[in-house]
Amino acid sequence: MRRRVFLRSVAAGGAALTTAALAACGQAAQTPTQQATTAPAQQATTAPAQQATTAPVATAPQAQAPAQTTEMPALEWDMATSWPVALDTIFGGAQTVADRVAALTDGKFKITPRAAGELAPALQVLDVVQQNAVPIGHTASYYYVGKSPATAFGTTVPFGLNAQQQNAWLYDGGGLEKLQAVYAKLFNVIQFPAGNTGVQMGGWFRKEINTVADLQGLKIRIPGLGGQVLTKLGATVQVIPGGEIFQALQTGAVDAAEWVGPYDDEKLGLNKAAKFYYYPGWWEPGPSLEVQINLDRWNELPKAYQEAIKTAAAEANITMLARYDARNREALKRLVDSGTQLRPYSREILEAAEKAAFELYDEFAAKDADFKAIYEEWKVFRQSIYEWNKVNEAGYTNYAYSK
Numbered sequence: 001m002r003r004r005v006f007l008r009s010v011a012a013g014g015a016a017l018t019t020a021a022l023a024a025c026g027q028a029a030q031t032p033t034q035q036a037t038t039a040p041a042q043q044a045t046t047a048p049a050q051q052a053t054t055a056p057v058a059t060a061p062q063a064q065a066p067a068q069t070t071e072m073p074a075l076e077w078d079m080a081t082s083w084p085v086a087l088d089t090i091f092g093g094a095q096t097v098a099d100r101v102a103a104l105t106d107g108k109f110k111i112t113p114r115a116a117g118e119l120a121p122a123l124q125v126l127d128v129v130q131q132n133a134v135p136i137g138h139t140a141s142y143y144y145v146g147k148s149p150a151t152a153f154g155t156t157v158p159f160g161l162n163a164q165q166q167n168a169w170l171y172d173g174g175g176l177e178k179l180q181a182v183y184a185k186l187f188n189v190i191q192f193p194a195g196n197t198g199v200q201m202g203g204w205f206r207k208e209i210n211t212v213a214d215l216q217g218l219k220i221r222i223p224g225l226g227g228q229v230l231t232k233l234g235a236t237v238q239v240i241p242g243g244e245i246f247q248a249l250q251t252g253a254v255d256a257a258e259w260v261g262p263y264d265d266e267k268l269g270l271n272k273a274a275k276f277y278y279y280p281g282w283w284e285p286g287p288s289l290e291v292q293i294n295l296d297r298w299n300e301l302p303k304a305y306q307e308a309i310k311t312a313a314a315e316a317n318i319t320m321l322a323r324y325d326a327r328n329r330e331a332l333k334r335l336v337d338s339g340t341q342l343r344p345y346s347r348e349i350l351e352a353a354e355k356a357a358f359e360l361y362d363e364f365a366a367k368d369a370d371f372k373a374i375y376e377e378w379k380v381f382r383q384s385i386y387e388w389n390k391v392n393e394a395g396y397t398n399y400a401y402s403k
């Protein structure tokens with residue numbers, strides 16, 4: 001029985017952070033390991049769970065193998081991730097999936113998460129899973145909006161849902177089902193939410209910004225749809241790998257940069273490169289990370305192993321958010337105590353950004369039927385859960401935080 005401590009990977013140290021790029025990692029991948037498609041799977045494929053349920057072995061030629069072996073084959077999968085090991089919160093989500101799957105299968109199904117760059121570049125995890133070069137990955141689906149803009153909904157979109165609302169939409173609002181149909185059709189992949197950062201921060205700025213005019217020509221490091229929104233507002237967007245953000249910000253190569261939130265940003269030392277820390281991160285109000293599995297490999301798995309992955313992903317979805325919330329709380333205090341200046345985005349900037357965001361979605365919807373189908377239902381869900389959360393969540397927090 002291995003009861004691996006989740007944080008074991010952290011010992012690898014903060015320095016490793018510089019080597020990996022959460023976003024826009026440009027490094028060439030090492031060739032995706034073909035061993036990842038290990039032999040045991042083939043054996044496991046043909047006969048597994050369905051037949052194994054009823055008084056099994058009678059007809060099978062290899063009948064001397066106990067039924068248990070058929071039901072619980074030994075499997076070893078490598079998992080590609082988009083994260084450096086040193087980002088213990090987000091890489092920890094992948095590790096949680098691996099640890100729980102091993103525990104639920106009595107150690108028979110071993111999944112080994114690999115840091116970004118080992119099996120695939122940070123932003124090509126979906127690609128290697130789609131190609132079946134690697135059976136499973138842990139990543140953020142919005143890295144793949146170039147393949148299909150609908151993938152943005154699997155993570156988050158500007159002015160979208162917070163973590164709690166995202167879970168409501170995915171698990172109970174039909175969101176996951178619809179996204180799974182799109183991923184199956186486009187990528188031959190099945191995915192499950194497996195982590196969330198909560199509302200991110202709005203980035204580090206070398207000088208204060210108050211108006212949309214202040215954004216004109218501002219050089220800012222921000223990937224994804226948030227970057228596209230800021231481009232519409234006149235900013236000059238750059239996508240720089242995580243390990244290079246500090247230097248770019250410190251030297252003035254960029255005027256501003258966003259990463260995740262206090263706990264992760266502190267690790268990059270961004271507070272030493274810029275003074276003003278804006279909030280909220282309106283482009284990432286509740287980003288889900290996903291575990292993605294090649295659909296052929298998924299279909300080969302015994303039912304019990306599929307259930308183990310689903311259960312493990314759901315656990316990672318909860319524990320990652322818990323870790324971020326608990327650790328950001330302490331990190332924010334450290335940052336403020338050491339001189340970081342917190343600044344809220346002005347209402348002028350927020351309103352202009354929200355308007356630009358929905359113009360962008362309308363443009364996507366006009367061009368992409370998958371995006372349109374999800375967007376139209378998502379928009380209705382968003383509006384109605386905002387109405388409910390204005391009453392219950394905001395009703396409570398507006399009072400609780402007012403003192």
Ligand code: CA
Binds near residue numbers: 200258259260284
């Ligand atoms: Ca971010």
